[in-house]
Amino acid sequence: MKYSFLLVLSVLGALTAHAQETNSVGMKLVPIPAGRYYRGSEGEGENADEAPVHRVTISKPFRMAVTEVTNAQYEAFDPEHKKLRGKAGFSKDDDEAVIFVSYPEAVAYCEWLSKKEGKPYRLPTEAEWEYACHAGTVTDFSTGRFLPASYQKSQKTDRTPVVVSLKVGQNPANQWGVQDLHGNVEEWCSDWYGPYEAAEQRDPVGRASGLYRVTRGGSHGTPMNFLRATNRLAMIPEDKHWLVGFRVVQAEKPVSQPLPAIPPKANAQNVSQKPFAWKAVSATQPVFLEPIRYVNKPACDAGVPYYSHNHQPAITWASNGDLLAIWFSTERESGREMTVVASRLRAGQQKWDAPSEFFKVPDRNMTGSSLFHDGKGTIYHMNGVEASGDWQNLAMVLRTSHDNGATWSAPKLVAPEHEKRHQVIAGLFQTQEGWLVQACDADAGPTGGTAVHVSKDGGKTWVAPYTDPQKPDYKTGASGGLIAGIHAGVTQLKDGRLMALGRNDNVSGADGIAKMPMSTSADMGKTWTYSPSEFPPIAGGQRLILRRLNEGPLMVIAFTHHPEEPDESKKGMLFTDASGKSFKGYGMYAALSFDEGKTWPVKKLLTDGKYRYLNGGAWTGAFEMNATNAEPRGYLALTQTPDNVIHLISSSIHYRFNLAWLQQKMLAEAAKQ
Known part of the structure; x- marks a missing residue:
């Protein structure tokens, strides 16, 4: 029939x-x-x-x-x-x-x-x-x-x-x-x-x-x-x-009634609106909590679009005491199926919610997300949106929430052209002037630098300052408005300059050895000068953190080397245990500077010395954590809550520690394991 x-x-x-x-x-x-x-x-x-x-x-x-x-x-x-x-x-x-x-x-x-x-x-x-x-x-x-x-x-x-x-x-x-x-x-x-x-x-x-x-x-x-x-x-x-x-x-418009609007996803349901009473942790008592997974597979019948590759996270805190993490889920990084999913760690809970969809323009690649809480009740979400697949020709959209992520404003095209320089990187921050700064990869390849976008009016309008974007030159300093290295971490120094560290586009030190590039700008990103940092370069599957802690010091979190580095002499870094003895450590570490990035006297491997089997997901996979080995790679994102606990997420794992723990040398007995 x-x-x-x-x-x-x-x-x-x-x-x-x-x-x-x-x-x-x-x-x-x-x-x-x-x-x-x-x-x-x-x-x-x-x-x-x-x-x-x-x-x-x-x-x-x-x-x-x-x-x-x-x-x-x-x-x-x-x-x-x-x-x-x-x-x-x-x-x-x-x-x-x-x-x-x-x-x-x-x-x-x-x-x-x-x-x-x-x-x-x-x-x-x-x-x-x-x-x-x-x-x-x-x-x-x-x-x-x-x-x-x-x-x-x-x-x-x-x-x-x-x-x-x-x-x-x-x-x-x-x-x-x-x-x-x-x-x-x-x-x-x-x-x-x-x-x-x-x-x-x-x-x-x-x-x-x-x-x-x-x-x-x-x-x-x-x-x-x-x-x-x-x-x-x-x-x-x-x-x-x-x-x-x-x-x-x-034809005349059909007179039929539309279907109801789509109900909110799980990450936006039952969100408490009660202000959380943050209690600062002791400035002298070290805290390092057991690492936990935040990327957890949803139930098969949950109806959540969830794929095999989960990567590129962002995280922030909410005024109700929750943590909110987002990341992309996809089969391939150049896929149109890519969606942004979210999970909550609700106040007082020890396990993250199962993920649910957070932001998805249908059949568009969604590469690059950031989250930021301004400390006054507004959460900003910035995301890239492709015209098709891949992740090169992205527009940038902004949403805001004033109710702990229960509802969001309609996505606003703040950089509407689908082009390079729009691949959003986690790490949106606010300057001492109150301006918002968003870093974005300037190219879809493994090199090519990072651009910044600046808003001086709370996200209403944005500018991308640069001189000549076609002529980046990390050796001469004719920058074209680009930070050296992709996936850059950016912060502001007390004198108003911007400082950044990036992946690739490395700069040789006085010893001729390639170093992670450091970029500084005195004109809010229009021009940059370059120099070698004291940190080793990072590469594929690794993304660093650079930010100022609530207590004042600058903090870098990066990796001692790339896991596929063939030269044994370039693997690992020297760290000091509680007895003052040096040992070689491998993987993710933190460094602290108390003089605006001139020196980094504290460097600590991000492990408490216990033996653990962990799985970092994405490009990281399984690894053993112990006294001399931390997570070998991952895309890092970080927020520090008002109680001064540092919440670091890699591509799958959530770490929690404080400044006192970073300043405490590893216990000698743990280092002997």
């Missing part, structure tokens, strides 16, 4: 090819018949949002534009858009799909066209779009199981965008006379993004509210999986880039 009905629809659709109409801007439209279809797929993993399959009725026919809106058609409404032609190399001609158009701009175009034509124009609903794309078929593509080569335009993840023609209407129309639904550019739909429900629906219009508007169809520079009829994508409504355009339908 199902297939007979679809066959009837296909026959009806074939007849529409003779019913085209052309409006005053040269846009061709074809009628789409009313009918029913099965929306979604039995998707799993990154395609889980396509499930469950459910029956949808489109109760009224409508007209749909044969192709995406072109530059000429859009610029009849907004002539200023001509300035964006050729941006990133794309869409220069009149008959190419318009791009760099946000959701509000697409809606404004529809309103303009409605007045001009005297007929109702709008964006399609997600259900209408998929219905028209299937055009009576049940296969991944209206062309069958596969999409012919002629439709394909660099169908892979392109770190650097590959310029292709976006000329519309270059391939055969589907069974209902519509073109360019698989690829070319993604298309805005009118729905707020949210999960499907299993019940049969009539003229569905999405969720009542949300954070992201649905886009459909996939684009150039995108793997084939994202061009399927059932694939769902979405974007922050104000976002715009070279992968997304839109098409219109001519």
Whole structure:
């Protein structure tokens, strides 16, 4: 019965090819018949949002534009858009799909066209779009199981965008006379993004509210999986880039009621709003608590998008006494399935909550997160959002919470261009002037430096100071506004200068041995000068910490060497035990400076000397902790709570200690184990 009905629809659709109409801007439209279809797929993993399959009725026919809106058609409404032609190399001609158009701009175009034509124009609903794309078929593509080569335009993840023609209407129309639904550019739909429900629906219009508007169809520079009829994508409504355009339908809006807004995730549920009474730990009593895991796999039936690779954390404290940690979960670091998940260590508890989703723009890579509590009740969350996969062309978004992370403001594009210099690094901090400083990797590779972004108005506006970003030179000091090394830790010195330490782009010391590079800036990141630090370099799978402790000293946490270092003479560092005897230690250590980074007299291996089997997750894996061995690598993030306890997380493990413990030499009897 199902297939007979679809066959009837296909026959009806074939007849529409003779019913085209052309409006005053040269846009061709074809009628789409009313009918029913099965929306979604039995998707799993990154395609889980396509499930469950459910029956949808489109109760009224409508007209749909044969192709995406072109530059000429859009610029009849907004002539200023001509300035964006050729941006990133794309869409220069009149008959190419318009791009760099946000959701509000697409809606404004529809309103303009409605007045001009005297007929109702709008964006399609997600259900209408998929219905028209299937055009009576049940296969991944209206062309069958596969999409012919002629439709394909660099169908892979392109770190650097590959310029292709976006000329519309270059391939055969589907069974209902519509073109360019698989690829070319993604298309805005009118729905707020949210999960499907299993019940049969009539003229569905999405969720009542949300954070992201649905886009459909996939684009150039995108793997084939994202061009399927059932694939769902979405974007922050104000976002715009070279992968997304839109098409219109001519019809009144459906009158059906939207589904309820999405309820909060577990990390935002049952969040206490009672202020916590922080009691400072003794300044003289050493504290080192048992390391615990904060990355814990959720239950299989929890419905949490959780993948095999969990990495790149950030952490902060909340006024209610909770700790909040976030990190990305993905199958591959260049994957579109990447999501940001969160876990809470609730006040008084000893075990972290199971993770739940924290921030995810659907089908976009989400590399790079930071969290920061300003000490006055506001938590800042900064995150990167890619146009597609990979992690090079990121925009930066900011959210804030004033209720301990129970609710967050809508994501705001504070650096809206999808480009380099936007890969967020954990370590957002506030200067003595009250300015916010966010460090970001300047390149997607293993070298290339770190940029800073500065806000002087509490996160409302941001600037990225630099001279010439194309000419970083760590030997001459002609910086181009870049810190030497990626994944840099940045802090402010008491004299107002910024100081940073980074990974790679190493600088040789007086002895000719490569050292971790130190960068300083007297103009808040516009220019930098470079020198060798006294610390050994770090490399892949390692990220350092540089910050000022509540008590005043500067602290570095890094690693003695890289685990894959082939030269035995370069492995480990010398430390001193409680008896004054030197010993060689390996792995993660902390160093303290009491003279603004000139000297670092305290260096301590981050272990209490006990034997433990631990698993650092991500690139670290299993290791043994003992008197001479600490965690060998990991991406580090840190917060210090108002009671002065230092909370350090690596890619999987949560460490807790205080300044008195760092200043206490390792017990001689532990060192003998």
